[in-house]
Structures are given as structure tokens and as C-alpha cells.
Amino acid sequence: MKFEEMAKMPLTSLPTSFYKMANLTEILGGPDIYIKRDDVMDLAHGGNKTRKLEYVFADALSKGADCVITMGGIQTNHVRQTISGAHG
Numbered sequence: 456m457k458f459e460e461m462a463k464m465p466l467t468s469l470p471t472s473f474y475k476m477a478n479l480t481e482i483l484g485g486p487d488i489y490i491k492r493d494d495v496m497d498l499a500h501g502g503n504k505t506r507k508l509e510y511v512f513a514d515a516l517s518k519g520a521d522c523v524i525t526m527g528g529i530q531t532n533h534v535r536q537t538i539s540g541a542h543g
Contacts, residue, residue: 462513467497504536
């Protein structure tokens with residue numbers, strides 16, 4: 456199966472924004488520097504975890520799952536992301 460054919464459950468608004476880092480650009484004397492703001496996603500400030508969960512949840516639903524079990528390392532927001540997605 457091709458990646459673009461995989462089922463996906465939308466969990467956030469994409470694409471996320473880029474913001475110009477004007478002060479850093481000025482301090483360094485250019486070139487223009489931008490930062491991708493995945494921390495402002497709709498789902499609990501997710502980034503790549505949110506993108507992954509869009510596919511995980513779609514797969515779970517297609518298989519008739521009614522619960523999701525997960526774990527994450529100390530100080531990771533993976534579990535918070537999963538809970539937020541499950542309530543979405």
C-alpha cells in the first residue's frame with residue numbers, strides 16, 4: 456500500500472504555520488530564518504506525535520477497536536496526545 460492511500464483520521468488543522476525569526480535573522484545578519492510552529496496544533500501541542508496518531512487511530516477504528524492502550528517515556532507528551540485524540 457502506498458503511504459498516500461493509508462487511512463487517516465484528521466486530528467488537527469494542517470499545515471502548521473511558519474514564523475519568521477526576525478531578531479535571530481538580524482543578529483546573524485541573514486539569511487531569513489523561520490521556525491515551524493507544531494506547538495500550536497489543535498491537539499494538545501502535538502507535532503509529529505499528532506501526525507502519527509492520525510494513522511494509528513484510523514487503523515484502530517477500521518479494526519473495530521473500542522480502546523487504545525499506550526505508554527510513553529518520562530516527561531513525554533505522547534500519552535497526553537493519545538488521550539486528547541481519543542476524545543476527539
